[in-house]
Amino acid sequence: MADILFDGLPVLDLLEIAPSTSVVAQITQRDQSSISRIYRQVSRRLGLEFRKHTDGRYRASANQVLLEGLRRSWQWLRLQASPAEPRWLACGHAGQVHAALQPTLVQHCSHPQQIEALLLERVLDLAVLTLPEAVAPRSDGELVEIPLLRHAGGVDRIAVRRDLQDQPALQALIEALQRQAQQHLRQHPEQEWLG
Known part of the structure; x- marks a missing residue:
């Protein structure tokens, strides 16, 4: 299982930005099956119910407070890194x-x-x-x-x-x-x- 904060959360976030596992695979230089596996494992382990909705967008349907805390931490790490990695x-x-x-x-x-x-x-x-x-x-x-x-x-x-x-x-x-x-x-x- 990939690290939730460093591998899993970026995959979830990128799926919300570009709602396609193939596009996220291209951006992260991974194969599409890895992206699908990562987002499903992270969703299951954190109870997020993260999936593609009828409007074509990926998003979590549960455990929003946990996801918000993880995103705040991940954003802080991105912006404090040397060099910083703003998204x-x-x-x-x-x-x-x-x-x-x-x-x-x-x-x-x-x-x-x-x-x-x-x-x-x-x-x-x-x-x-x-x-x-x-x-x-x-x-x-x-x-x-x-x-x-x-x-x-x-x-x-x-x-x-x-x-x-x-x-x-x-x-x-x-x-x-x-x-x-x-x-x-x-x-x-x-x-x-x-x-």
């Missing part, structure tokens, strides 16, 4: 701008509300989303949105949990994303910097 993705226009910084998760985007839920559940540490300009940036509640670029397709914004916005590894990532966006603007002067 983030960029979607839409933002995915094209920031593809060079994080190639493994960029292609696995879902609806912005689903991504916000993954941030709140600590499955993701940060996301860069392209949202319609009419949608005002969030500044209340548990998530903070930091505007980056305005373009014909909307506005690219960084979304992060409020309690993590000052975390050093995420601050470094935010600064790298801002630099990448500014480099992008040199080639696309018709877009507007909002940072």
Whole structure:
């Protein structure tokens, strides 16, 4: 049996981000049968009832408090590691701008509300989303949105949990994303910097 925190939980989290055992196998460089075996064993041992639901998404149906505690611990370990290993993705226009910084998760985007839920559940540490300009940036509640670029397709914004916005590894990532966006603007002067 794989280590629950270091092997099992990342598989569960990646299945929530990219709901396909074959995609998770590709990301983790394992075979698909190993991914299926790991998520079933972890689910059974922890009583999570983690499975694919009718909407096509994987998620746990039981023992949410235990899963929340494990995710909080795993997030802390990722962000405190040397080097830090923040888990983030960029979607839409933002995915094209920031593809060079994080190639493994960029292609696995879902609806912005689903991504916000993954941030709140600590499955993701940060996301860069392209949202319609009419949608005002969030500044209340548990998530903070930091505007980056305005373009014909909307506005690219960084979304992060409020309690993590000052975390050093995420601050470094935010600064790298801002630099990448500014480099992008040199080639696309018709877009507007909002940072």
